[in-house]
Amino acid sequence: AQSVTQLGSHVSVSEGALVLLRCNYSSSVPPYLFWYVQYPNQGLQLLLKYTSAATLVKGINGFEAEFKKSETSFHLTKPSAHMSDAAEYFCAVSDRAGGSYIPTFGRGTSLIVHP
Amino acid sequence: KAGVTQTPRYLIKTRGQQVTLSCSPISGHRSVSWYQQTPGQGLQFLFEYFSETQRNKGNFPGRFSGRQFSNSRSEMNVSTLELGDSALYLCASNEAGANIQYFGAGTRLSVL
Numbered sequence: 591a592q593s594v595t596q597l598g599s600h601v602s603v604s605e606g607a608l609v610l611l612r613c614n615y616s617s618s619v620p621p622y623l624f625w626y627v628q629y630p631n632q633g634l635q636l637l638l639k640y641t642s643a644a645t646l647v648k649g650i651n652g653f654e655a656e657f658k659k660s661e662t663s664f665h666l667t668k669p670s671a672h673m674s675d676a677a678e679y680f681c682a683v684s685d686r687a688g689g690s691y692i693p694t695f696g697r698g699t700s701l702i703v704h705p
Numbered sequence: 706k707a708g709v710t711q712t713p714r715y716l717i718k719t720r721g722q723q724v725t726l727s728c729s730p731i732s733g734h735r736s737v738s739w740y741q742q743t744p745g746q747g748l749q750f751l752f753e754y755f756s757e758t759q760r761n762k763g764n765f766p767g768r769f770s771g772r773q774f775s776n777s778r779s780e781m782n783v784s785t786l787e788l789g790d791s792a793l794y795l796c797a798s799n800e801a802g803a804n805i806q807y808f809g810a811g812t813r814l815s816v817l
Contacts, residue, residue, distance in 0.1 A: 622804050633709070633795055633808035641804070680748065684804060690761050691804035692738065695748040 592617040596696035609668040613681035624682040709809035723784040730798030737779040742793040
């Protein structure tokens with residue numbers, strides 16, 4: 591069974607500071623990994639995905655994530671936080687099962703950005 | 706293309722009632738999945754439909770059911786509502802065989 595652990599339910603940073611959101615996964619097969627963002631009263635929006643093409647994945651809004659198999663991690667980073675980055679971030683893992691890719695989500699990390 | 710559309714956006718029901726939520730996927734997407742999101746349990750998978758057939762099911766009681774129509778639109782139904790069913794219900798669609806899901810804005814259900 592696959593699972594995802596997001597370390598820290600809340601992360602607080604100052605505007606302009608580095609953003610680091612941590613994600614560790616467990617999967618019995620090479621996984622597909624995702625980061626989604628959820629703004630208040632909205633659904634989930636895909637930030638980026640890892641599908642084994644490259645270990646460093648660049649996404650939208652200046653975010654990127656690095657896949658480290660030895661550490662089973664897929665941490666999300668952004669060099670300089672912006673106020674508009676304040677949102678809930680979800681890491682997810684999926685593999686193919688019967689023609690479907692049903693993701694398993696982490697519990698989410700709320701990013702708080704201070705001016 | 707239009708995104709995933711969920712209706713209604715907000716619902717208030719009382720215990721014991723039933724409710725039906727609707728989801729229109731992105732045009733051309735034949736797979737529709739439903740999730741329940743609560744502060745306590747996070748995002749939990751309810752079920753997935755593909756070509757009008759339930760293909761995968763999460764660990765929810767039989768009060769939660771769904772269906773998919775020939776145009777890929779999907780509905781989910783919750784019967785005999787309980788207070789604990791209060792949640793944001795999210796629908797997601799994807800192309801057949803693709804591993805990226807696209808989410809709607811959700812339906813927020815409050816059970817009083």
